[in-house]
Amino acid sequence: MTSFHVAEEPIKKVAVFGGTHGNELTGVFLVKHWLEDGAEIQRAGLEVKPFISNPRAVKKCSRYIDCDLNRVFDIENLGKNRSEDLPYEVRRAQEINHLFGPKDSEDAYDVIFDLHNTTSNMGCTLILEDSKSDFLIQMFHYIKTSLAPLPCYVYLIEHHSLKYATTRSIAKYPVGIEVGPQPQGVLRADILDQMRKMIKHALDFIQHFNEGKAFPPCAIEVYKIMEKVDYPRNESGDIAACIHPHLQDQDWKPLTPGAPVFLTFDGKTIPLDEGCTVYPVFVNEAAYYEKKEAFAKTTKITLNAGSICSSLH
């Protein structure tokens, strides 16, 4: 069978969010810089809007004020009656939904890039929410190819219970960009440079697409979430072990059954309790201690996308 071009609407409205978590400084300062001088992210025929999504958390240099902004873009929170009693981030989510959504509507922005950092050794990571999106699989393929030989991984958070209601999810095409390792509250030049390149290639892709370039079918390797793993804890709920040195910094590397995972404070090694090889991500992320997540297990799969071409031409 010959492949056929799926005609798609050209992209018109794009937003770049920084500071969804106020202490992940790369996105905060890239967006602040682009608000001053946006030449770098402008593309002909495209509206690209830089935006600080959690200004109060940015000012305080903390992840959030009342609750995690990146978990409250569900229909229930977005539909709550406005009141001063709502957590700051829920009120802010409603404002953002008003500005860039409404979620699941025709008026919503086409693409939102949400810029994040992690303390984990994840390098350049793209986060995908929908395994069926030919457009995003094509975009991620383009970004990966453009960044090579610098590796760029794709984390698929599609899951019946583990998927969460992200800030970017109000767009038709939500893209999470996660670069690490970088401590919270620190801005590293090398990480800044990598994230800047990812955004450049992403916007270039959209521009090519809008100009009518046809993208042939492609395939990418993605890491799909399976399960979150908590730290071993004592009776009072305090952690009783840390990530084993053999697992620390080994994000995306195969973790085989029986391999060391935790080291308790009295020196005991706890092995992987799993029948098959998994690929750990978000290993020892600072913000996930309170979410009871020491790392997440993923499985490696391949996603295929059909060819795409904008309907403009």
Add this chain to the structure above:
Amino acid sequence: MCSLPVPREPLHRVAVTGGTHGNEMSGVCLAQHWLRMPRELQRPSFSATPVLANPEATAACRRYVSRDLNRAFTSSFLSHSTRATPEDPYEVKRARELNQLLGPKASGRAFDFILDLHNTTANMGTCLIADSVHNVFTMHLCRHLQLQTPDMPCRVFLYQAPGEETYSINSVAKNGMALELGPQPQGVLRADLLSRMRSLVGAVLDFIELFNQGTAFPAFEMEAYRTVSHVDFPRTEEGDLAGTVHPQLQDRDFEPLQPGAPIFQMFSGKDVHYEGEATVYPVFINEAAYYEKGIAFMQTEKLSFSVPALPALTPAPTPGP
């Protein structure tokens, strides 16, 4: 060199403090672990007391709640003439409590030694922080730790400016030192740093035990890094960052910085160069907690100096028959 008096009695009252900054996790977890299981801190002549210095900041996983506890041990906060009020910042109240527990500062009743545990996001490796070269006992302790870890640099940083009042938690005791291990992000516990800090604490206690048992330590030559000045980030008119630490300076703590070398990279892509005339040794490069203090890195000078011998304790006269 004017040396400070060295202890003439065994050190019996020793404290190990963690969580002075609540998001520096190596010390937080060790203090919490030793509060449950203190046996590791016992030596024949003494048992060190584990202390979780800032429990509220630890619970919130933040550096502090109201202000930096490790700058609060000054006479203006601790003295009796300062009336305590319920409105005092949490850390000022806590500093007074700790001064009661471990001090009072500069009194005969104060603890003999406090070892304070810290982490930094900077690539400082193992850094021993002492007040000044005049503290002969602590210099010998630093030397001992350097000899215990020959395969890894173990640098000595002298933080006290001449004439400056001491303000840290360890200044409450008659003698003290801080361990600063990095790089480790705030709120993260790394097994490698945890185990390194644990062995260093053990080596500190071993040194005190040796001293208590009457060991003499000969004079030696020492190298250390002393603060010269602080350098802030380039900033916009509004006070926001206008650039970041240059990739060629990032992670190069304790390495010589030559005049003309790049120190910052502006978001516009331009480089900023070091304009000083002397080679300096930057430390605490890109430490998360220092953004709010207006410090991108500290410039230090490298000192070489002689440390006089630490004489053995003379045994206490035994009661006659």
